[in-house]
Amino acid sequence: MLHHIEEPCSLGAHAAVIVPPTWIIKVKKPQNSLKASNRKKKRTSLKRKASKRGTEHENKGRPFVIKPISSPLMKPLLVFVNPKSGGNQGTKVLQMFMWYLNPRQVFDLSQEGPKDALELYRKVPNLRILACGGDGTVGWILSILDELQLSPQPPVGVLPLGTGNDLARTLNWGGGYTDEPVSKILCQVEDGTIVQLDRWNLHVERNPDLPPEELEDGVCKLPLNVFNNYFSLGFDAHVTLEFHESREANPEKFNSRFRNKMFYAGAAFSDFLQRSSRDLSKHVKVVCDGTDLTPKIQELKFQCIVFLNIPRYCAGTMPWGNPGDHHDFEPQRHDDGYIEVIGFTMASLAALQVGGHGERLHQCREVVLLTYKPIPMQVDGEPCRLAPAMIRISLRNQANMVQKSKRRTSMPLLNDPQSVPDRLRIRVNKISLQDYEGFHYDKEKLREASIPLGILVVRGDCDLETCRMYIDRLQEDLQSVSSGSQRVHYQDHETSFPRALSAQRLSPRWCFLDATSADRFYRIDRSQEHLHFVMEISQDEIFILDPDMVLSQQAGTPPGMPDLVVEQASGSPVSSEDHAILQAVIAGDLMKLIESYKNGGSLLIQGPDHCSLLHHAAKTGNGEIVKYILDHGPSELLDMADSETGETALHKAACQRNRAVCQLLVDAGASLRKTDSKGKTPQERAQQAGDPDLAAYLESRQNYKIIGHEDLETAV
Known part of the structure; x- marks a missing residue:
């Protein structure tokens, strides 16, 4: 060489x-020599020395x-x-x-x-x-x-x-x-794309409305004088402060992420019972761009106020709400020079974890906040208990940030945009965590240990978020096959066979694996699936990792059995049983629906109007059919949206003013906060349809879901 x-x-x-x-x-x-040093001193001026x-x-x-x-x-x-x-x-x-x-x-x-x-x-x-x-x-x-x-x-x-x-x-x-x-x-x-991020100053002074003797409790300054994400006061800051104080006192007890989360849950529940933040609205004054928000804060009795710069808060929740659901406000941006002011009650804080949002108060360029007692606050997660003070929030500057861009391809063999095919036929294989860790750096052994699920036929520019939906459908069809003697659509023909397929259902924690790297397989974070295309991680096979998969006997397709095929809805062949099951739901024929389902019909099919079976059942108002689909269909049907109107099955039932069907859907866990393409919730649809009693019922169920005993863990 x-x-x-x-x-x-x-x-x-x-x-x-x-x-x-x-x-x-x-x-x-x-x-270091003395001679060189003396020579240098003679030749060097005082200015050169400095x-x-x-x-x-x-x-x-x-x-x-x-x-x-x-x-x-x-x-x-x-x-x-x-x-x-x-x-x-x-x-x-x-x-x-x-x-x-x-x-x-x-x-x-x-x-x-x-x-x-x-x-x-x-x-x-x-x-x-x-x-x-x-x-x-x-x-x-x-x-x-x-x-x-x-x-x-x-x-x-x-x-x-x-x-x-x-x-x-x-x-x-x-x-x-x-x-x-x-x-x-x-x-x-x-x-990556270069974008701007607003950064905000926090200037703290003593409260001019209070005498000096009332300003002694609490610290006199915030842990940070600039924030990039959010600044908040009230319940959430109190819980964070308790956690930090306990960890400083006993650091040996906070040596794992699980214990930390358990402490957070306990502190939140304790604060919820003691109602330590219930009087927050009585001890603050908030003025945004000259508008005094204090009367509204006192009227709604907020227990937490958040000044938000970015859309995300509290590990991924979206407290400002969905982009299309802003009504009188502009969509939130992190580079517009405005800060969002949001108020929370205990119920709306709990609802954050299930897609809810707080009360939108204002979008402003400057905030003056006065507090009249020591109040817990946090700046980008750093908590303190601040003495009564006057806090001014103003725009500091904008930082340059790198935003991750959606990449079509990353492999040399696939990086020609002209070579992207219209349709891809890809085999799906699942891998257990035990095999993934055991054969981490041996791609061939890991490939041999994988279990085939079936074949997907998708568009060439399909991203992983869309692909996940088709894999879930593939798994649903696989489950219906393994439950008994079924007649299903296969790659080349229809076939019948006895119960021989012992396929385990995928756990909700499964993730995609990138198989294109030369040395090993890599996991892809679920929150980034919309940024990756199928072609970016595979050419003819997709590998998925299921951490909860139990290794017993091979749970895949027995040798010699033809491959189960799932195609995208736009080009998928509709079997006679699927057609029959759709007609049964539209006609309201429960017996025909049961018969078609037992003969291999899928509950995930969509009609020519892009509505699911549950949409049709809710629209016709047949409670028995709705109940049967809920009992036998996958949970994702509940909040599946009509691709044209954005309506869920609960929207359809509310429009028809059918309280019995609405009750079935809500009991099954349908979202009461999901909005359609016009930004309307099911409650608002019921009100629009002229049924205020149904709207009131849905509103009451929403409050029950938030604070009821069955959702205590979510509330905490």
């Missing part, structure tokens, strides 16, 4: 983000400096890793980036802060930053960038290693890093 020594190194596939070795210049050590001291201070502890060579094709990347985030994940991520990149561009935040590294690279053009940690790590780096006043400010991407990761979710980086290849992460940072 000696003849390769003189060849120039291309730096590989990620040359655009790697800092070349030629940019790193070694710093000569100062001469300059040298400043240079030595800048390069303190650094045996090198960075002298970049500008190139429009390069986007050098600085990687900051917080090893304390995500358990042991941070340490592994640090090692992986050290391997892929120049170690001089990867920094461990547990050893030093980001300031020295940013000073070192401040003159590098087209610089990008990747923050590997939680939202607090990102805020730390943004604050240092403010302090250094780099121009232009380098954009910051996020590799989420924390627990909440609300900012990472907003920028499409997902709710947490699993084991995605570092190579793909580098491509995503390089190709």
Whole structure:
């Protein structure tokens, strides 16, 4: 291999983000001899001495400096890793980036802060930053960038290693890093879109309306004077404060994420029983852009007030509501220079976890908040109990962030947009967690250990979020086959066979695996499935990981059995039994429905009007058929929306003013907060249809679902 020594190194596939070795210049050590030192003193002016001291201070502890060579094709990347985030994940991520990149561009935040590294690279053009940690790590780096006043400010991407990761979710980086290849992460940072993020100042003064003796309780300043995500006061801050105080007193009791969540649940339930935040509305005054919101806050008796900058809050919930459901307000954005003010009662806080939202109060550019007693507050998750004060919230600046873009392809063989086929025929295989961990770095053995489920026929540009729906349907058909002697549609023909297929149902926790990497399979976070296309992770096979799958005997298709095929609704063949089951529901014939279902008809089929069987049953108002579909069909039918109107089955029943069907759907768990394409809830549809009693019933059931004993865990 000696003849390769003189060849120039291309730096590989990620040359655009790697800092070349030629940019790193070694710093000569100062001469120590007395003679050289005296000669230098004679020749050096006082001004030069001061300059040298400043240079030595800048390069303190650094045996090198960075002298970049500008190139429009390069986007050098600085990687900051917080090893304390995500358990042991941070340490592994640090090692992986050290391997892929120049170690001089990867920094461990547990050893030093980001300031020295940013000073070192401040003159590098087209610089990008990747923050590997939680939202607090990102805020730390943004604050240092403010302090250094780099121009232009380098954009910051996020590799989420924390627990909440609300900012990472907003920028499409997902709710947490699993084991995605570092190579793909580098491509995503390089190709990501640069967007702006509003940042807000928090200026705290003493409350001018109170005498000095009433201002002694609590601390006099907030833990942070800038926030990127949210600033809140009341119930949520009180729970967070209790957790932090207990962890500081007994750190040995908070050594696992599960224990932490259990403590949060206990603290929330305790605060709920004690009603410690119930009087919040009596002790605050909120003025937004000159509008006093205090009367409305007191009228609705809010127990928590949130000033929100990004759409996500509290580990992924959306307190402002769905994008199309804003009524008198503009859709929320993180770059519009406005902050959203939201009020919460205990019931609406609990409803957040099931798709609810708070009371929208205002969208403003400036807030003046006065408190008249010590109140728990939190700034981007950092809590405190602030003494009575006047807090001014104003726009500070906008930071450049890297938003993860949706990529069509990432593999060289598939990266020609012209080569994307109209339809793909892909085999689906499932893998157990035991096999995944056992054959982690042996792709062939893992492939052999996988269990086939069937074949999907999907569009070439189908994303994984859509593909998940078809796999669930494939699993549903597989279950109907394994339940007894069934007659179903197969790849080449219809066939009958006895009960021989012992397929286990997929657990709700299954996820896709990326099989395109050369070394191993990688998991794909469910929150990022809308960013990946099927062709990006496979050419002819899809592998999915089911962590709850029990390894017994092979639960897949017995040898020699033809493959079960599921196609997209737009081009799928409708079997005679499927046609019969649809006609039975439309005609209201329960006996024919039961017979067609037992003969292999699917409860997941849709009619030519794109409505599901449950939609048709709710529309016709046949309670017995609705009950049969609910008892035998999958749960996703409950909130499945009509593709044209966006209505669920509950919307249809409310429009028909059929209280019995509405009661069946609500008892089965249908969402009372889901809106149609016009932004109407089922309650509003019932009111519009001229049935105020039904609307009142649905409203009462909504409140029961939030605070009832059966949803206590969700409420906590």
